[in-house]
Amino acid sequence: MAYVPGVALLAALAVGCSAGSDSNANGADSKAGSPTVTPAPPGKYETLPAPCRAVPRGMLKDLLPGAAELPGDQQEKVFRGSASVTYDTDRKVGCSWKSDAPNATRSLSIDFERVVSYDPAVSDDDRADTVYAKKEKAAGLSSPAAAGPDAEKNSGAPDAQGKQKDKDKAGADTDRPEDAAADATASADGSADPSSSSSPSGGDGGGDDDGANTEEALPSRVLDNLGDAAFLHNLPTRAGSTAQHRTVSVVFRTSNVVVTVRYAEQPALVTQVPDSRELQEKAQALARKLAETLSE
Template sequence: MQRKAYVPGLALLVALASGCSAASGSNGSSTDSKGGVTKGAPAPPGKYRTLPEPCHAVSKTVLKDMLPGAAGLADADAEKEYAGTADLTYDTDRRVGCRWKDETPDGVRRLMVDFERVVSYDPTVSDDDQTKELYGKKESAADLPAPQSSAPVTPPAGPRASASPGASTPPGASASPGSSAPPSTAGSASPSTAGSTSPSPSDGTGTDGLQPRRLSGLGDAAFLDDVSSPSGAGAGQGGGQRTVTVVFRTSNVIVTIEYTAQTMAPAPVPDSKELQEQAQALAGRLVEQFSE
C-alpha cells in the first residue's frame, strides 16, 4: 500500500494562519485602534466643523458705520475698501480672518475679525473644553479688573476721588487700561503714578461703565478690552490711538474683533463709548451667524 507523504510543519502553518484570520475581527474588518488609549467613548467633538468666510461676515451696512471715510471715495475705491483683505491661512476650516483699513486726512480706522475653530487632539478632552482653556488664556492676558461685586468697597470719608468724567482729576489718578489694580484703589492716586500721563476721561478705567470688563449675553463667554495711547511726545497736543477688542467663545469657536481708531493732532484720542458700542454691535451680529 502506498503511503501519503507527511510534512511535519504544514499543520502548524495552517493553524497559525487560521488564528490570524480570527484575530482580524468577528465582522471581517480590520481595526485601527491606537495603542495605549483607554477603551470607552471618546470626548465629544465641537459643534462647528467649518467657519464662515470672514470678509463676507461683516455686512456693508456695518462697514459703512465703522469705516466712515469710505463714503468720500469713488464707488470703485469704496467697494474695494469694503471688500477687505483676507488673512493668509493654510487651513480655512481651522482659522480665518479679514482686515479693513479706512484712511482720511484726520486719521485711520482699522477693523480686524478673526475666527478660530479649536480642535482637541486628546481623545479624553472635548473640543469645547479645549476652547474654554484657550479662551481663558486670552482673558487672563487682557488683565481685566476684578469684578466690583467680588469685594465690598468702603466709600471714602471725603469727596469721591473717582469724580465724573467732567470733573478735574489729577494726572495718573486712573489706572491704565487692563490694570489689575483692585477696586478699592481704582479711584485713588498714588505717588508712583502721580507724574504719569493720564488717559482721556472715557478711557475705560473709571466708573462710567466703559472699563475693560467681561460681557454677558454674548456667546458662552465674552470680554472687552479698551486700550488707548497718546501720540508720543505730543500727548498734550492731541492725537492718539485707541483699540477696542471684543473676544467671545461659542462652543468650539473663538471670535476676536479689534477696532482701532487713530487720530492726528490736534484731534483728541478717539472716544471709548463710540468704539465700544460699534465693536459690541458687530460681535452681536457675528454670534447670530453661528446660531443659525
C-alpha cells in the same frame, strides 16, 4: 456494547470543551472591545465663515466713516477687505479693513479660530474654553465668578489700571509660546499692532475730565449675553506714546469657535481724542452680529 457509550462520552466531552472554549472566547472579545474612555463630544462647528463677507455692507459703512464717499473702485477695495494669511482655512481665518477720512483713520479686523481637541477625553468646547481663558488672562481680566462685581468696578480705578498694564504685558509674554492660538492672543491684546496704542493715561482726553470719566466708566471688562463667554479689552496706553490712538478688542467664544474683533481709531490731529464709548459700542454690536451669524 461498551463501545457505544464510550463514543457518546467522547462526544459529550467534545461538546463541553467546545462550549467552554466559545464562552471564553466571547468573554475575552467582549472585554477587549469595551472602551476604557468615552470619547468627548465634538464641537458644534466643523467649518468657518468667509471672514471678508461676514460683516454686512451696512455695518462696514458705519464702522468705516468716509469710505462710502470714495470713488466707486476705491470704495469697493475698502469694503472688500484684506484676508489674513492662513494655511488652514478650516481652523483659522480673518479679514481686515481700513478707511482714511479727513478727520480720522478707522481700522477693523476680525478673526475666527475653530478649536479642535486631539485628546479623546477633552471635548472641543473644553479645549476652546481653555484657549479663550488664556486670552482673557492676557487682557488682565478674570472670570465673572472670580472677579465679582466689586473687582469689575474697581478695574477702572487709577491704581488698578497701572497694575493691569503689568498684567497685560506679563500675560502676553507667558501665553505666547503655548500654541498656535497665541497669535490671536497677541493680536487681541494689541502687542503686535502699532495702531493699538491708546490715549495717554489718565483718561481718553488726558487732562480732560469728561474723557477721564468715560475711561473709568468703560474699563476692560467681562461681557454678558455674548456667546458662551466674552470680554472687552480697552487697550492701555503705551509708555511714552503721544498719539491719540484708541483700540478696542472684543473676544468671545461660542462652542468650539473663538472670535476676536478689533476696532481702532486714530484722529488726524493729535489734539483730537477718540470716543471710547462709540468704539466700544460699535465693536460689541459687530461681535453680537457675528455670534448670530455663527448660530444660523
